[in-house]
Amino acid sequence: MTRSLDALGRALGYRFNNAELLEAAVTHRSAGSRNNERLEFLGDAVLGYVIAEWLFEHFPDAPEGQLSRLRATLVKRESLASIARELQLGDYLRLGSGELKSGGFRRDSILSDAFEAILGAMVLDSDSGLDASRACIYRFFADRMAQLSAVDELKDPKTLLQEYLQSHKLELPAYDVLEVTGKAHDQYFVVECRVGGIPEPARGEGRSRRRAEQCAAQAMLAQLENTV
Amino acid sequence: MTRSLDALGRALGYRFNNAELLEAAVTHRSAGSRNNERLEFLGDAVLGYVIAEWLFEHFPDAPEGQLSRLRATLVKRESLASIARELQLGDYLRLGSGELKSGGFRRDSILSDAFEAILGAMVLDSDSGLDASRACIYRFFADRMAQLSAVDELKDPKTLLQEYLQSHKLELPAYDVLEVTGKAHDQYFVVECRVGGIPEPARGEGRSRRRAEQCAAQAMLAQLENTV
Numbered sequence: 001m002t003r004s005l006d007a008l009g010r011a012l013g014y015r016f017n018n019a020e021l022l023e024a025a026v027t028h029r030s031a032g033s034r035n036n037e038r039l040e041f042l043g044d045a046v047l048g049y050v051i052a053e054w055l056f057e058h059f060p061d062a063p064e065g066q067l068s069r070l071r072a073t074l075v076k077r078e079s080l081a082s083i084a085r086e087l088q089l090g091d092y093l094r095l096g097s098g099e100l101k102s103g104g105f106r107r108d109s110i111l112s113d114a115f116e117a118i119l120g121a122m123v124l125d126s127d128s129g130l131d132a133s134r135a136c137i138y139r140f141f142a143d144r145m146a147q148l149s150a151v152d153e154l155k156d157p158k159t160l161l162q163e164y165l166q167s168h169k170l171e172l173p174a175y176d177v178l179e180v181t182g183k184a185h186d187q188y189f190v191v192e193c194r195v196g197g198i199p200e201p202a203r204g205e206g207r208s209r210r211r212a213e214q215c216a217a218q219a220m221l222a223q224l225e226n227t228v
Numbered sequence: 229m230t231r232s233l234d235a236l237g238r239a240l241g242y243r244f245n246n247a248e249l250l251e252a253a254v255t256h257r258s259a260g261s262r263n264n265e266r267l268e269f270l271g272d273a274v275l276g277y278v279i280a281e282w283l284f285e286h287f288p289d290a291p292e293g294q295l296s297r298l299r300a301t302l303v304k305r306e307s308l309a310s311i312a313r314e315l316q317l318g319d320y321l322r323l324g325s326g327e328l329k330s331g332g333f334r335r336d337s338i339l340s341d342a343f344e345a346i347l348g349a350m351v352l353d354s355d356s357g358l359d360a361s362r363a364c365i366y367r368f369f370a371d372r373m374a375q376l377s378a379v380d381e382l383k384d385p386k387t388l389l390q391e392y393l394q395s396h397k398l399e400l401p402a403y404d405v406l407e408v409t410g411k412a413h414d415q416y417f418v419v420e421c422r423v424g425g426i427p428e429p430a431r432g433e434g435r436s437r438r439r440a441e442q443c444a445a446q447a448m449l450a451q452l453e454n455t456v
Contacts, residue, residue, distance in 0.1 A: 048276055
């Protein structure tokens with residue numbers, strides 16, 4: 001037995017005029033044809049836009065590549081699923097019997113889709129366009145938004161490069177030491193970073209292999225962000 | 229010498245309060261640091277949302293997979309570049325000398341990015357949020373939107389499957405005849421459709437090999453759209 005949707009409305013801080021929209025938003029396709037797939041399509045676009053708008057405003061000096069990375073961090077499936085868990089969305093899901101038995105109410109994909117579908121349903125339900133969804137997004141993303149800046153700046157270039165390549169479905173990088181000069185305790189490294197499918201390797205130099213690799217990763221990242 | 233931006237404002241049907249925003253939107257990164265990369269990030273999200281909202285409303289019976297395909301068709305780079313050409317956007321671009329010499333004002337990627345950047349600039353410039361961008365999108369996509377329904381319905385399942393696989397970066401399908409029964413002029417075909425990386429093949433049957441393949445493609449498409 002799933003919980004009544006009134007409690008979900010309270011958790012969302014939004015009272016639906018049309019309760020059927022909220023009902024559809026928490027209905028997985030396994031439970032019938034009036035399900036949340038179309039609403040999720042809409043909600044995904046709402047979320048993408050609202051987050052882009054917020055990042056644009058709050059990171060006035062961030063280049064496009066950083067804005068894209070920050071958005072990917074915010075809207076990734078695990079983040080949405082974790083917000084859905086804060087809302088106890090699993091308790092409200094309408095699932096078919098197969099999904100119910102296999103624990104679909106705990107699955108990241110089902111939870112995150114339902115959260116996006118709720119954002120889509122709000123846009124349709126509200127008289128004020130995006131405002132209700134935007135308010136809901138700000139409320140549930142507040143902590144994550146506040147942590148963003150710090151997190152992204154703490155990440156080293158190799159990690160950022162790897163995330164960039166994964167998000168663009170590119171191969172992971174290979175690092176090769178081209179040159180080591182100097183004596184044992186005063187060495188200097190030249191490293192090359194290559195990415196499959198990218199013709200130009202990038203170079204980095206430094207007093208340790210790690211420093212040289214980070215420097216090469218930074219150069220590769222800059223190159224990729226300027227050639228897309 | 230590039231054309232004055234007043235004429236571009238007229239072509240867009242929108243008068244910018246802050247002319248610097250439009251100036252930035254047509255400035256490629258090769259021309260300086262006040263360029264259109266951040267605006268393009270915002271405009272891409274605006275376009276994605278406005279098109280999703282429109283499709284949701286105008287295709288009330290389309291499943292999510294079809295909405296995604298229709299959106300991909302509308303917002304693909306070549307479509308945006310062709311709208312940019314209707315606006316003669318190439319004449320207004322601010323490019324660095326290298327891009328100028330190599331004909332950057334004709335390049336699809338530069339044109340489509342600038343068009344998206346203009347949509348982002350409108351959202352920032354306008355007092356009414358998305359409305360100005362939405363009106364501009366409706367105006368420039370009107371013909372393409374009108375043709376959408378017809379085009380998608382005319383496409384056969386093999387074409388739709390191929391487009392789906394390409395847009396999801398999956399391997400192209402292989403079709404194999406499993407069984408042919410009946411006499412020369414009354415044959416019946418059973419065909420299997422396989423896609424690399426997808427464990428379950430799909431089957432189709434029909435009175436011609438082509439019909440059986442179309443049927444198998446349809447089944448594979450349905451399977452893929454239900455397992456993402």
